[in-house]
Amino acid sequence: MLIKKPGSSHIKEHEVTDESIYRGRRQILKSMGFVGASALLASPHSQAISWFGKDDDEVFVTSPLSFNSVDKYKSDEKLTPEAKVTTHNNFYEFGTGKSDPAAKAQGFKVDPWTLQIGGLVEKPLTLGYEDLTTRFPLEERIYRLRCVEAWSMVIPWIGFPLASILSEVKPLSSAKYVAFETLEDKEQMPGQRSRFVGGGVDYPYVEGLRLDEAAHPLTLMSVGLYGKTLPPQNGAPIRLVVPWKYGFKSIKSIVKITLTDREPPTSWNRLIPAEYGFYANVNPKVDHPRWSQARERRITTGGLLSRNRIETKMFNGYDEVAPLYKGMDLRRYY
Numbered sequence: 498m499l500i501k502k503p504g505s506s507h508i509k510e511h512e513v514t515d516e517s518i519y520r521g522r523r524q525i526l527k528s529m530g531f532v533g534a535s536a537l538l539a540s541p542h543s544q545a546i547s548w549f550g551k552d553d554d555e556v557f558v559t560s561p562l563s564f565n566s567v568d569k570y571k572s573d574e575k576l577t578p579e580a581k582v583t584t585h586n587n588f589y590e591f592g593t594g595k596s597d598p599a600a601k602a603q604g605f606k607v608d609p610w611t612l613q614i615g616g617l618v619e620k621p622l623t624l625g626y627e628d629l630t631t632r633f634p635l636e637e638r639i640y641r642l643r644c645v646e647a648w649s650m651v652i653p654w655i656g657f658p659l660a661s662i663l664s665e666v667k668p669l670s671s672a673k674y675v676a677f678e679t680l681e682d683k684e685q686m687p688g689q690r691s692r693f694v695g696g697g698v699d700y701p702y703v704e705g706l707r708l709d710e711a712a713h714p715l716t717l718m719s720v721g722l723y724g725k726t727l728p729p730q731n732g733a734p735i736r737l738v739v740p741w742k743y744g745f746k747s748i749k750s751i752v753k754i755t756l757t758d759r760e761p762p763t764s765w766n767r768l769i770p771a772e773y774g775f776y777a778n779v780n781p782k783v784d785h786p787r788w789s790q791a792r793e794r795r796i797t798t799g800g801l802l803s804r805n806r807i808e809t810k811m812f813n814g815y816d817e818v819a820p821l822y823k824g825m826d827l828r829r830y831y
C-alpha cells in the first residue's frame with residue numbers, strides 16, 4: 498500500500514545519498530527516540546510508518562527497529578542510497594523489471610507471518626511475525642550484495658545470524674544442507690500467476706546452502722535495512738543475505754527453512770542449470786556463459802557516477818569464507 502506523504506516540508510529520502518548524511522539522520526532519530534522521530538514524520542499512524550522516497554508523494558510502509566551496530570561489520574565504502582536500494586530490485590514474484598517490485602509489492606501482507614524451521618532437527622521451531630524482530634538480538638551489518646547481472650550495492654542490513662536459529666533447533670548429525678522457501682501466494686504475487694510475468698521461474702522460489710555455509714557467522718537473516726523493517730520489495734518480513742554469493746541466493750520473504758541430508762533444488766539452477774549452479778560464489782574468474790563476471794557496476798549516487806565499474810573480488814571480498822571451499826574446484830562447483 499502506498500501512503501500519501503503528509504506534507505511537502507519533509508526531507509526527501511532520495512536526497513539522502515551518502516553515509517554521512519544517513520549517519521546524521523540516525524543520530525537525530527536516536528537522540529529523539531522513536532516516538533519523537535515518528536512525531537517528526539507527522540503521520541496519523543506515526544508509530545508504524547516511515548517514509549521512503551519512491552517519488553515525491555508516495556512512501557512505503559516500514560517501522561523503526563532497535564539494533565546494535567557491530568564494529569566488525571561497519572564499512573568505509575559509500576552506501577547505496579536508500580532510494581536506490583528500495584527501487585532497483587529483483588523479486589520475480591512481482592515482475593522481472595527492476596522497478597516492478599517497488600511498484601507492485603506495496604500492500605504485500607507480512608503480518609501475520611509464519612516461518613517454520615524443521616526437517617532434520619531436534620527441536621523444530623515456528624516463528625510468528627513479532628518473533629522475527631524480537632526473538633534474537635538485532636545487529637546492523639553493512640554488506641555488499643552483488644547480483645549475477647554484474648551490479649552491486651552496499652547496504653546497511655539489520656538482522657541476526659542464521660546460526661542463532663540453527664543453534665536453537667539443533668540440527669541432527671544427518672543434516673548436511675539447509676533448504677529455504679519463499680511464500681507461495683498467487684493472489685498477492687502476480688509473477689506466480691503467469692510464466693511471462695514471473696520470468697519462467699518455478700514457484701515457490703527455493704534456495705539452499707550447505708550446512709556449514711548456513712552456519713557461517715556472515716550468513717544473515719535480515720529483517721530490515723536503513724534502520725527500519727524491510728520494505729516488501731526487499732523481501733519483507735524476513736530474507737536471507739549471503740554476501741559472498743551472487744544475489745539470487747539471498748532468498749526473500751521466507752516461510753520455510755528445512756534441514757536436509759541432500760543438496761536441495763534451487764530455482765535458478767532448475768531453470769538454467771548451465772548458467773546458475775548450487776554454489777554461486779562470487780568469482781571474477783568464472784564467467785557467466787553469456788557475460789564476464791570480472792567487473793561490476795557499483796550503484797551509488799544514481800547519477801553518472803553510478804556507471805562506475807569496479808573489479809569484482811573473489812567471494813565478493815569476504816575472504817574469511819575461503820576455508821569452506823578448500824580443495825573444491827570452483828569452476829566445476831559454480
Ligand SMILES: Nc1nc2c(c(=O)[nH]1)N[C@H]1C(S)=C(S)[C@@H](COP(=O)(O)O)O[C@H]1N2
Pocket residue numbers: 582585586587588589590642643644645679702730731732743744745746747748749750
Ligand atoms: N523470492 C525471491 N528472492 C529473491 C529474488 C527473487 O526473484 N525472488 N531475486 C534474487 C536476486 S537475483 C537478487 S540480486 C536479490 C536482490 O535483493 P534486493 O532487491 O534486496 O537488492 O534478491 C534475490 N532474492
Ligand SMILES: [Mo]
Pocket residue numbers: 587643644645646743744745
Ligand atoms: Mo540477482
